[in-house]
Amino acid sequence: MKPGTKLKSAACTTEVMVIKGSGFTVDCGGSPMSDTAPETPTELDGQFSAGTQVGKRYVNSDGSVELLCVKAGKGSLSIAGVALQIKDSKPLPSSD
Amino acid sequence: MNISLILQMAADAEPDREALVCNGRRWTYGELWQAAQGAAHNISRSGCQFVAFLDESSEATPMALFGAALAGVPYVPLNYRLADEDLAALLKRIAPAYAIGDVSRIQRINADGGHTCLTRAEFVAAAESVKQAFDAVESEEADVAAQIFTSGTTSAPKAALLKHANLLSYILGTVEFGSAAPEEAGLVCVPPYHIAGIAAMLSSIYSLRKILLLPAFDPDAWLALASEERASNAFVVPTMLTRIIARLDEGVKADLSSLQAIAYGGGPMPVVVIERAMQLFPNCGFTNAYGLTETSSTIALLGPEDHRVAFSSQEPAVRARLGSVGRPLPTIELEIRDEEGHCLPAGERGEIYVRGEQVSGEYRERSALDADGWFPTRDAGWLDEEGFLFLAGRADDVIVRGGENISPGEIEDVLLTHPAIADAAAVAAPSTEWGEAVGIAISIKPDCAAPSESELKSLIKDRLRSSRVPERIAVLDELPYNEMGKLLRREIRKLFSE
Structure with a gap:
């Protein structure tokens, strides 16, 4: 896995693109994400069902992993059971 | 990574929302995305190494930009104002290209380039007729999204390479996805071969802000489009803003009540112009952006606050x-x-x-x-x-007078405060005493008399210091600019080198 890799949720419609990080497994809705979604979705884990928002960037606590949500879904993202957080970004005025 | 993601996300999120208005026609994000995928099929099939774009901005611009990105082929917008000889040299460097726009000119000046040539209408029709999905080509070899030739004022134009990762990083770092309200519309009038033209496409689409595309800048056309389509945002280069203000001051009527934000950049903005603009548009937020082709557009900005x-x-x-x-x-x-x-x-x-x-x-x-x-x-x-x-x-451009570094800008700002001076430039003039001394070129406002040399000298001496006082003064009808409003200082230096 490397920046640019796209991953799909097994439990919902979420899709992410890797911005930063390698050698990790990210879960969505409690199940591992991969480059293809299974035909029958896995069950959504209630602990990881807050949902994802398109266009938001998600990071782990030390900032070594950053993912861009390119399609929203009902599951939420985690690595080794720890939920990823939305990256804070200060809105900038449009310059072009 | 691939910048086509920007349009894909917009089309996924809001397929039916209006994305682009150009020459009275309208496209949704879904329609643009489908056309970009169609363009990618056609570009791939051509086997070309580059996508050349030799045209004014139109709906073909985003279709070519994103189509090239999907196909993994660098997008190369070319400056249609270049002389035949200079343009031919660039075409040779990107042969064989999938070339869109002024077909007859390409065939005339680079006939043996092996280019696949399509007029704007042919390109758009071909792209829109292929109704098939296209998966982005992702590979190490396909990492360049755009190749932009620098203006080459001192040497042969350099081919600046912007990777997908550079442009995406700029967009993700500065634009919040889908942040534009449905009524927001940005008026884009910079030429497609300029980095600001590319950045405008990417950031407008990622924010879901409708693009009002003006193919060629003209102050009256700008005012009419802004008023008819109720533009909320606009990007201009300083000379454009100067010309828009001049038309308003001449009494041209336009309803600009929808305008909330004007961003400007591409060259230095005279303080007198921005002050006048802030008086004319008191409810508008102004943003000054500084960036270069090589930095994927903006790297510093002065915001409305x-x-x-x-x-x-x-x-x-x-x-x-x-x-x-x-x-x-x-x-x-x-x-x-x-x-x-x-x-x-x-x-x-x-x-x-x-x-x-x-x-x-x-x-x-x-x-x-x-x-x-x-x-x-x-x-x-x-x-x-x-x-x-x-x-x-x-x-x-620094003037080094007897070891002292002098910035042209400080002298120009003072000259522009003179009521009769329309435009001013300070450059290095050869001096036997100092190595370099200050030379100034000015143009005079209509119906004004040119100030005398002694008046100009004392203006500079009183406001700055004696080392800034010009030794050489030239009064010109107009200062020389390129089409992006960049002052051609080398032309002015030539006046004093003889």
Whole structure:
């Protein structure tokens, strides 16, 4: 896995693109994400069902992993059971 | 990574929302995305190494930009104002290209280039007729999204390479996805071969802000489009704003009540022009953006609040910030360095260096980055105590008079306060006594008399110091500019070199 890799949720419609990080497994809705979604979705884990928002960037606590949500879904993202957080970004005025 | 993601996300989220208005026609995000995929099929099938775009902006611009990105082929917008000989040299460097636009000209000046040529109408019709999905080509070899030829004012044009990763990093770092309200519409009138033209496509689409595309700038057409389509945002270069203001001052009527934000950049904005603009549009937020082709557009900006604070301040240091380009983006690093490469403190003038993921600094021929990834911009500037960046011309534009570095901008700002002076430029003029001395070229407003040499000299001496007083003065009908409003200083230097 490397920046640019796209991953799909097994439990919902979420899709992410890797911005930063390698050698990790990210879960969505409690199940591992991969480059293809299974035909029958896995069950959504209630602990990881807050949902994802398109266009938001998600990071782990030390900032070594950053993912861009390119399609929203009902599951939420985690690595080794720890939920990823939305990256804070200060809105900038449009310059072009 | 692939910049086509920007349009794909917009089309996924809001397929039926209006994305583009051009020449009275309209496209949704879904329609643009489908056409971009169609264009990618056609580009792939052609086997071409580059996508050349030789045309004014139109619906073909985003279709070609994103189609090329999907197909993994560099997009090369070309300046249609170049002379045949210069354009032919560029076409040879990108042969064989999938070439869109002025087909007859391409065939006339580079007939043996092996290009696949399509007029705008042919390209758009072919792209829209293929109704098939296309998966983005992702590979190490396909990492260049755009190749932009620099204007080549001192040597042959360099081919600046912008990777997908550079452009995406710029967009993700500066634009919030889908942040534009449905009624927002941005008027885009910069030519497609300029980095600002590409950045405008990417950031407008990622924010879901409708693009009002004006193919060729004209102040009356700009005012009419802004008023008819109720533009909320606009980007202009300083000469465009000057011409728009002149038309309003001449009494041209336009309803600009929808206008909330004007961004400007591409060259230095005279303080008198921005002050007049702020009086004319009191409810509009102004943003000054500074960036280069090699940095994927903006690296520093002076936002609306900065403008208001500076405009209303009596404090000279704060007031002066209206003439700055604001603070560096939080996503990049910026340093001012002296000629030996040492970092300079606030207040000292040197060369601007930048580093960050959006900074490419690479040319087809070589990389300009140093060992630590810093890009020397060749722009001169300084930071004030609060970190506001002031530009002081190109590093090569400095006038070195007897060992003293003089920035042309400070002299020009003073000259422009004279009521009869329409435009002014200061350059180095050869001097036997000082090595270089100050030479100025001015143009005079209509119905005004040119100020005398002694009046000009005492104006500079009183406001600045004696070392800034011009030794050579030329009064011209008009100062020489290129089509993007960049002053051609070398032309003025020539006046004094003889």
